[in-house]
Amino acid sequence: MRFLTGANVKRLLTLVLGAALLVPAAVRAQPPADDPAALKLAEPDFTLIALPTSLRLPKYRSAFRVTHRFLRPLGSGDFGDLVSDFFGLDNGAQTSLELRFGIVPNGQVGIHRTGGNKTIEFFGQYAAVRQSAGRPVDVSALVTIEGTNNFKDSYSPAIGAIVSRTVGDVAAFYVEPIWVNNTNALPTQLADDNNTFLVGIGARVRVSPTVYLVGEAAPRTGYKPGVTHGSFALEKRVGGHVFQLNFSNGFGTTMAQIARGGPVENDWYLGFNISRKFY
Amino acid sequence: MAIRLLRVLALLCACAAWSACDEKLSSIAGPTPSLEPTFASIQHDIFESTDSAGRAACTNCHTNVGRNPSAGLNLAHDLAYDQIVNMASSRKPGAVRIVPGDADNSYLVQKLEGKSGIVGNRMPNNGPPYLTDGQIMILRRWVAIGAPRN
Numbered sequence: 523m524r525f526l527t528g529a530n531v532k533r534l535l536t537l538v539l540g541a542a543l544l545v546p547a548a549v550r551a552q553p554p555a556d557d558p559a560a561l562k563l564a565e566p567d568f569t570l571i572a573l574p575t576s577l578r579l580p581k582y583r584s585a586f587r588v589t590h591r592f593l594r595p596l597g598s599g600d601f602g603d604l605v606s607d608f609f610g611l612d613n614g615a616q617t618s619l620e621l622r623f624g625i626v627p628n629g630q631v632g633i634h635r636t637g638g639n640k641t642i643e644f645f646g647q648y649a650a651v652r653q654s655a656g657r658p659v660d661v662s663a664l665v666t667i668e669g670t671n672n673f674k675d676s677y678s679p680a681i682g683a684i685v686s687r688t689v690g691d692v693a694a695f696y697v698e699p700i701w702v703n704n705t706n707a708l709p710t711q712l713a714d715d716n717n718t719f720l721v722g723i724g725a726r727v728r729v730s731p732t733v734y735l736v737g738e739a740a741p742r743t744g745y746k747p748g749v750t751h752g753s754f755a756l757e758k759r760v761g762g763h764v765f766q767l768n769f770s771n772g773f774g775t776t777m778a779q780i781a782r783g784g785p786v787e788n789d790w791y792l793g794f795n796i797s798r799k800f801y
Numbered sequence: 802m803a804i805r806l807l808r809v810l811a812l813l814c815a816c817a818a819w820s821a822c823d824e825k826l827s828s829i830a831g832p833t834p835s836l837e838p839t840f841a842s843i844q845h846d847i848f849e850s851t852d853s854a855g856r857a858a859c860t861n862c863h864t865n866v867g868r869n870p871s872a873g874l875n876l877a878h879d880l881a882y883d884q885i886v887n888m889a890s891s892r893k894p895g896a897v898r899i900v901p902g903d904a905d906n907s908y909l910v911q912k913l914e915g916k917s918g919i920v921g922n923r924m925p926n927n928g929p930p931y932l933t934d935g936q937i938m939i940l941r942r943w944v945a946i947g948a949p950r951n
Binding site: 676678704710712716 | 939942
């Protein structure tokens, strides 16, 4: 797993993004369906791995997601140790639950609760621009606020945009500039930086009718402890479910956690996401 | 479309401005809730005051009022800054009490933290209680930003 550094993940994503430019024009020209309830083959889920996508949620419909990030570093010990620990499944996990709901056309809100410092995140997302013949990208606005200790301490709001482009039914690419406030747990008087500006980049590529490869990273500036978030995954769509097996260099699933990055360079962790659309 | 987008952006900006957050310094400062990383605050809350946890004021011993200052360090109000910043220790050759910008190598910080290699006891001499981790963090921040006379 040593080659899977944050820098290498970013290089892989850059290669995938470049490959999108080589997709035949006939494939790129396919207009996306405008019905938010219609299955979008290139963008089947509301998240990549931890970062959000532009997928719209129909009004008065909902979706649910559960995530696990197992705490055992995959590189700890030899392969026999890893098998003995059943690839980390024996070692506990940071879990999260998420529910989102469409409140207006193109607009959704949600709540995400993770065991990491008992963090609760509320979020809202509005699809302001949709990809069409005259518009090359989707643009969604994103607002989140999270607090640790069950939303009693250390509040971190975030504001950003999700810019995405789907390439036919084959792939979707994302650039997500996001500013996260109060990522540093120390008071401003004791810190050089209290905020993080990150640019989430990611891609999802459909490699068979229901199987996808997914990757994402979040290069950042400002307060940036730890190692820059990076993650890749293999996922399978089954009806309204998406089952994802992922590998990440950290445990973050909220914006402030992503901004703070992973704990240690070159440590990677197994995890999974399961999501379900209720429409 | 443009107007709708502007409205959304204005709403988002308002949300961000409204919600700019920070931690409270008082939650770090423990028994000296008004302590800040300034010399005036450190002098008042650390050097010259016994705090609510019972940690003794430094000026109980480091004074020339009715006695000789311990270790030759006089923290009297008008002398304290010049006695510590860029001033050599009288007990440990080569050590400097406060090195602006370098808390790790500031001997006063080492004495308050009880680091190995100090001469004599950890301060305060009659501790515990000693300074809390939060109080030391604030002192360290003042040193890290250059130990200004503020």
